[in-house]
Every structure is written in structure tokens, then in C-alpha cells.
Amino acid sequence: MQFRANLTVTLTVLAVLLLALMPTTWAQMHENHKMPMHDGMGMNVTKAIAVLQPTQGNDVHGTVTFTQSQDGVLVEAVVTGLTPGKHGFHIHEFGDCSAPDGTSAGGHFNPTGHPHAGPADETRHAGDLGNLVADEQGKAEYRWIDPKMSLHGPSSILGRGVIVHAGEDDLRSQPTGAAGARVACGVIGVAKDGME
DSSP states (O other): OHHHHHHHHHHHHHHHHHHHHHHHHHHHHHHTTOSOOOSSTTSOBOEEEEEEEEOTTOOOEEEEEEEEETTEEEEEEEEESOOSEEEEEEEESOOOOOSTTSGGGOSBOOTTOOOOOOTTSSSOOTTEEEEEEEOTTSOEEEEEEETTOOSSSTTOOTTOEEEEESSOOOSOSTTTOSOOSEEEEEEOEEOTTOBO
16 A cells, blocks of 8 residues: 555656656757747748548649749649639638537638738738639649748738639629639648748
8 A cells, every 4th residue: 555655646746847847858859940830930831731621522633833933922733523614713811620610710811901802902811812723534734833821920821721613703792702612622632742
């Protein structure tokens, strides 16, 4: 019985000591760059990726890559399972695809508070990418260098959501382009080969 009591006291003292030392150790490790930083700050992120999964009742899949270039961010997408025609394509404020209908991704990513518009417009949401155009087989390919997009700083797209909509973005209706339901959702993360 005495052995159990001593063991309990010893373990309790060790736990208290570990808890007391952990914040300092954690901070030192983070400061010395031994701990990964997940917010994109402090590392040179050059490429990000979002893997699109279908929302409930849909069969849309795809991959979107974001590659830093001198002129902005190169956005490239290949998406399948769409109906033929145009589909709104946006970066949304939250990297949360947990809702069956994709609404947990929130609204368009818009850190500057501008109105919704097309990707080539001077004044627009940072997340306005326009439309994907699906062929008769339901496949869409997209390529655009976005001069307003960033993988760094307070307007970074890292950790945000990518949404594909059921309908066409008219590029003018506020606040979202009247593109309809969300048929696919993905979260933007650092690509495996995306850091220098």
C-alpha cells in the first residue's frame, strides 16, 4: 500500500513538473523553428492544393493547385462530374467542408470588403475566380494567373475553402453571383512540394 502511495505522489509531481516546463519548451521549439508553423507565416510557401469532394447528392471531384509566380498566383483546376456548362468557382472564407451542403465554408473570401465581380475586374472579392466551363462529359479545366491572390500575409488563401457551384456565376449579382448550390468543397493546404 505504501508503494502505491509513493508511486502516485511521484507520478503527480512528475506531471506537475512536465506541465510547468511544457509551455516554455513549446515556445522555445516554435521559436527555434523545430515545430511546424501552419499559418503560412515564417515559411516560404510556393504551392498549395485543394482536393475537391462532392457535397451531399453530388458526384463532383477535382484538384485545384495554387502556385506562386512573379505575376500573382497561378490557379489550375481539373474538375469532373459536373453538368455541361458554366459553374461558379470561388475561394470561400473558411476551410470547413463539414456541412453536407458545403455552407460551413462561409461566404466568398473578401478581406477588402469589395463587391462581387469577375476575376479580371479591378475591384472584386479576393475569392472571385469566375466560372469553370464543363464539356459534354462534365469535365472542366481552368488556368488563371490571379494578381490579387496571395499565399502569404494577412490575405493568404491558405486554410480557406474552394467551392464549385451548381450554376453559372453571373459576375455581377451581389453578394455571390447567383451561382446556386454548392456541389463540391475543398480546403486549401500547403502542397507536399510547396515550401522552399
